[in-house]
Amino acid sequence: MRIVILGAGQAAASMAARLRAGGHDGPLTVVGAEPVAPYQRPPLSKSYLLGQMGLDRLLLRADDWWPDQRIELRLGETATAIDTASRLVATDRGSLEYDALALTLGAHPRRLPAAMGGDLPGVHVVRTLADVDALAAQMLPGRRLIVIGGGYIGLEAAAVARKLGLTVTLIESAPRILGRVAAPQTADMIRALHLAHGVEIMEAVSIERIMGDSHATGVALADGRELQADLIVTGIGVAPETALAHAAGLAIDNGIAADDRGRTSDPAIWTAGDCASFPWQGERIRLESVGGAIDMAETVADNILGADRVHDAKPWFWSDQFDAKLQIAGLGAGYDRIVTRPGDGQHGGSVWYFRNGRLIAVDALNDARAYMIGKRLIDSGRSPDPAAIPTVPDLKALM
Known part of the structure; x- marks a missing residue:
């Protein structure tokens, strides 16, 4: 089976690694428009911009990992069209045949x-x-x-x-x-x-x-x-990269629309990462996060190899600003109640989001314990008494 991955970011790197680890022994090609191998994006606006991290530490894999894994890495190459009938990808340098195609095209800044x-x-x-x-x-x-x-x-x-x-x-x-x-x-x-x-x-x-x-x-x-x-x-947001998929006739809905396995409206084409939307808890969402990209990419890799596994997203995010870390678990959209808990320092504390009595998200600034407890509660589907959050001496008591 010839597998082609378009896009060379976090989702692509994770998917390629999972495919090889899962036993795929056939041709595997990753095509990326940037001239550099897959790298971490979050440090770009933080430690890399500050000069505290070099390119060598940004790279997701060592240079020799790709040939060692027999993964063809085609960098500085842009996909221009997908012929779904012939299962052929056209690029600005030629063309590629595929049996399974994965779109991990990311997003572009508005x-x-x-x-x-x-x-x-x-x-x-x-x-x-x-x-x-x-x-x-x-x-x-x-x-x-x-x-x-x-x-x-x-x-x-x-x-x-x-x-x-x-x-x-x-x-x-x-x-x-x-x-x-x-x-x-x-x-x-x-x-x-x-x-x-x-x-x-x-x-x-x-x-x-x-x-x-x-x-x-x-x-x-x-x-x-x-x-x-x-x-x-x-910094006015990003938009998912959908032009290539749209021109190929794939369904678009707040990104390249996938089912709960990561498959698009074409059975031979899959998608993951910032460009992909998928069903989650009765709605369709798109996650712009490293964790979301990795989880969905690994699910798609497994399903390309026949696993038939549902993508069960567990959203989490973080943001480093100055010497403070904001950690976020869950999605707070549609909340109807907010409960706050003070932190130990001047700039810190946690914000707990509830909807219909259910805990749906936690924002924790310089409060790793609140984040960890909140994430465990959300992932397990348990909701504490909102009234206890501000005053309970030990957050473990909420578990």
């Missing part, structure tokens, strides 16, 4: 429109190694950085910039930071953390355009104010 100056030099995004290398060269002490977007990527970039000695202003058009992904109580903790480190945060502020002719020089706000900057980072 950008401001060109009419707003989104394509000006000096406007950066944070997604790929090339993105961060370009940004790192401009992150010089004393420079003025404007971050557009108060989600996790924008906040992480702001934290790194402050540690590098830049003056940082973060602008969020919504009423508050983390508006789409976290409760107000979590946003309050993160806001306080950034303010304590000198980040200026502007919420409920809209941008009219990025100023500059040949290079970004700042932003013009909708209320008429103008803010000067030496560089700008946009």
